[in-house]
Amino acid sequence: MSEIVEKSHHLLLECSNKKVAVDATCGNGHDTLFLCQHFEQVYAFDIRDLAIRRTTKITANVNNLHLIKDDFHNLFRYLDSCDAIIFNLGFLPGSNKKIKTNLYHSDTAILKAYELLDSGGVMVVCCYTKHEGGEEEYQNIIKALTQSSIPYTKYAGFQNDEVLLMARK
Numbered sequence: 001m002s003e004i005v006e007k008s009h010h011l012l013l014e015c016s017n018k019k020v021a022v023d024a025t026c027g028n029g030h031d032t033l034f035l036c037q038h039f040e041q042v043y044a045f046d047i048r049d050l051a052i053r054r055t056t057k058i059t060a061n062v063n064n065l066h067l068i069k070d071d072f073h074n075l076f077r078y079l080d081s082c083d084a085i086i087f088n089l090g091f092l093p094g095s096n097k098k099i100k101t102n103l104y105h106s107d108t109a110i111l112k113a114y115e116l117l118d119s120g121g122v123m124v125v126c127c128y129t130k131h132e133g134g135e136e137e138y139q140n141i142i143k144a145l146t147q148s149s150i151p152y153t154k155y156a157g158f159q160n161d162e163v164l165l166m167a168r169k
Helices: 003-012 030-038 049-058 072-077 106-116 134-147
Strands: 020-023 041-046 065-069 082-088 117-127 153-155 163-168
Touching (some): 003 082, 003 163, 020 030, 030 041, 030 049, 030 065, 041 049, 041 072, 082 106, 106 117
Parallel strands (some): 020 041, 020 082, 041 065, 082 117
């Protein structure tokens, strides 16, 4: 497990309640599985069939997962509130690197997701700045959080200049 993922998992467990968690980008399913082990209900999203298949395989033995093939921009259509949210931006590891989260789309989705957090909730955003568009996506998110007056903590110093953002409600 990478340092940034390990740190993000640690931060997610700091939320006040462990009822509902969201994996906004289920990818290979590792974050989803972690959430299923620590929260009562988990909603995991991805737009790629490959990500849904991989997550289905790794979570075959869990019964608290709602796996949804939809864009993370539509989280609010499936739930009214939650206690924890993770975004793992960029591309799906082991797949076509040209298909990735959209630098002009992620910031608005993250702002909407923050509104879903209950009091005491935690949202983490793993930003990978080295791939094409990654630095711009990260900067757009920082700008959106700042302009929306959402307080956040930045964790840096991970390999490949990865950055972890954490916001509490």
